[in-house]
Structure formats: C-alpha cells, structure tokens
Amino acid sequence: MFPVEESVISSAIIERGSKFLVDLVKSDVIIVGAGPSGLVAGRYIAKTGLKTCIIERRLSFGGGIGGGGMLFPRIVVQEPAQEILEEVGVKLEPYSKGVWIADVAETIAKLAAGAIDSGARILLGANVEDLIVRNSRVCGVVVQWSAVTSAGLHVDPLAFESRAVIDCTGHNAEVVAIAARKNPELGIRVLGEHSMDAVRAEKEVVELTGEVLPGLWVAGMAAAAVRGGPRMGPIFGGMLLSGKKVAELVSRELEVL
Numbered sequence: 076m077f078p079v080e081e082s083v084i085s086s087a088i089i090e091r092g093s094k095f096l097v098d099l100v101k102s103d104v105i106i107v108g109a110g111p112s113g114l115v116a117g118r119y120i121a122k123t124g125l126k127t128c129i130i131e132r133r134l135s136f137g138g139g140i141g142g143g144g145m146l147f148p149r150i151v152v153q154e155p156a157q158e159i160l161e162e163v164g165v166k167l168e169p170y171s172k173g174v175w176i177a178d179v180a181e182t183i184a185k186l187a188a189g190a191i192d193s194g195a196r197i198l199l200g201a202n203v204e205d206l207i208v209r210n211s212r213v214c215g216v217v218v219q220w221s222a223v224t225s226a227g228l229h230v231d232p233l234a235f236e237s238r239a240v241i242d243c244t245g246h247n248a249e250v251v252a253i254a255a256r257k258n259p260e261l262g263i264r265v266l267g268e269h270s271m272d273a274v275r276a277e278k279e280v281v282e283l284t285g286e287v288l289p290g291l292w293v294a295g296m297a298a299a300a301v302r303g304g305p306r307m308g309p310i311f312g313g314m315l316l317s318g319k320k321v322a323e324l325v326s327r328e329l330e331v332l
C-alpha cells in the first residue's frame with residue numbers, strides 16, 4: 076500500500092474541495108433538493124450543456140424515495156414515466172397494465188449516477204437558506220453548511236449565482252416559501268398541498284410545474300405545495316415527469332433547446 080501522510084490527505088482535500096466550491100459560485104442552473112424531481116431535472120438540464128448544480132442539505136441523495144411506501148422498499152411508477160427510469164438503467168418489474176415496481180436503493184443510485192454522468196455537480200450537506208433577489212428577479216441562492224445550521228451557530232452564509240433556480244425541495248416548497256416570506260411585495264403565495272387523490276395529483280403535479288417568479292421555478296412535490304395540488308402517496312411517475320418538464324422549460328428559457 077502506498078504510504079500517504081496526513082498532510083497530503085488534508086491538503087488534497089482542502090485544495091480540491093475549494094476549487095470545486097469556487098467553480099460553483101456561478102452556474103446556469105441551481106436545483107435545490109436531490110430527490111426524484113431534482114435528480115431528473117439535473118440530468119436533463121446538464122445533458123443540454125448548461126452548467127448545473129444540485130444543492131442538497133442531507134449527506135445523501137434520493138429525498139423521499141428511500142422511504143418507499145411506509146418503509147416497504149418499493150415504489151410504484153406508471154406509464155410513460157417508467158421510460159425515465161429505464162433510461163438510467165433501473166430494472167422495472169411489471170405489476171399490472173401500465174404499472175411498474177422499482178427498488179428504492181437502485182432508483183436512488185441510478186438517478187443520482189444519471190445526473191452526475193450527464194455533468195450535473197452535486198453539493199451535499201448544504202442548506203439553501205435564502206435567495207439572491209435583484210429587481211424582482213431571482214439570481215441565485217444563499218447557502219450555509221447544514222451542520223452549521225443544525226448547530227445554531229451564527230455564521231454568515233455564502234451566495235451562489237445562477238440564471239435559474241429550481242425549487243425541488245418537496246412537501247415544504249422551502250425555496251418558494253422563503254421567497255414569499257422575505258419579499259412580500261412580490262405577491263408570491265404558497266397555498267399548501269391538499270389531501271391525497273393519487274390519480275388527480277399525478278396529473279396535476281406535472282401541470283403545476285413551472286415558473287413562480289422570473290428566475291425561480293418549481294417542480295415535484297414543491298409544485299403541488301405552492302399551487303395547492305393534492306398529494307399522491309408513494310407513486311413517483313409525477314415526480315419524474317415534473318423533473319423532466321421543468322428541465323425542458325428552463326433549458327428553453329435559457330435558449331439551449
């Protein structure tokens with residue numbers, strides 16, 4: 076085994092980690108949240124050549140995928156969304172007409188690998204706590220290490236600029252909620268998600284995906300939360316299609332499609 080001393084390990088990590096962070100201070104697109112909608116959006120946007128960064132507060136990917144349905148390690152996906160999983164190599168088990176089952180660990184691993192292999196960069200352990208807003212336009216995010224936030228330390232955050240920010244933070248629509256709370260003059264409303272109706276919810280979550288404010292977009296469960304759509308339980312086709320839709324809208328807006 077090659078002998079590597081502590082000073083080499085530490086300087087390698089500090090030097091290259093800083094370089095990685097400096098590169099993230101200006102992106103085309105910042106996606107907040109590495110759940111299903113964020114990972115899918117990241118994959119399709121990065122594939123167009125746009126510089127894409129996904130910021131995730133946990134030290135892991137997948138958001139709500141890992142919990143399956145009441146911790147049973149399977150999720151349901153329906154036509155035509157199963158194609159998005161097939162593209163990244165997730166093995167699907169047919170269940171009934173138009174309905175497939177996927178393993179949660181495989182789905183998380185392959186959606187994340189799909190985003191990274193397309194060129195998306197993922198920053199783990201970082202919490203988006205505010206936005207850069209100039210002239211009623213969102214121009215980036217304000218970030219703090221999750222560990223600092225959890226410890227309740229008073230440490231000033233850093234800001235990362237981007238041409239578009241996508242809120243993929245799930246049930247709490249955290250980024251849009253911050254925009255609404257901190258900029259009341261912009262008239263943004265977060266209506267809150269409604270009770271479960273899987274058939275309606277799956278259709279509506281895709282329809283509700285879109286722009287909230289110049290530079291700020293919403294996808295996945297956050298779209299239902301902002302616009303008052305119902306929840307759907309552990310069926311994930313809507314999340315995947317919402318991620319794909321926001322990728323198309325944002326890529327077109329930034330004029331690469």
Ligand code: 48H
Pocket residue numbers: 107108109110111112113130131132133136137138139140201202203204243244245246249250271294295296297306307308309310311314
């Ligand atoms: C950094 C943040 C921040 C922040 C949150 O919850 P998710 O899986 O979100 P979606 O919309 O991609 O998928 C929703 C799905 O998992 C789900 O919950 C479904 C289908 N529910 C239906 C039902 O009826 O209950 O992922 C969001 C991710 C998580 O990993 C968070 O840790 C992360 O966003 N996150 N990251 N800064 N401020 N807020």
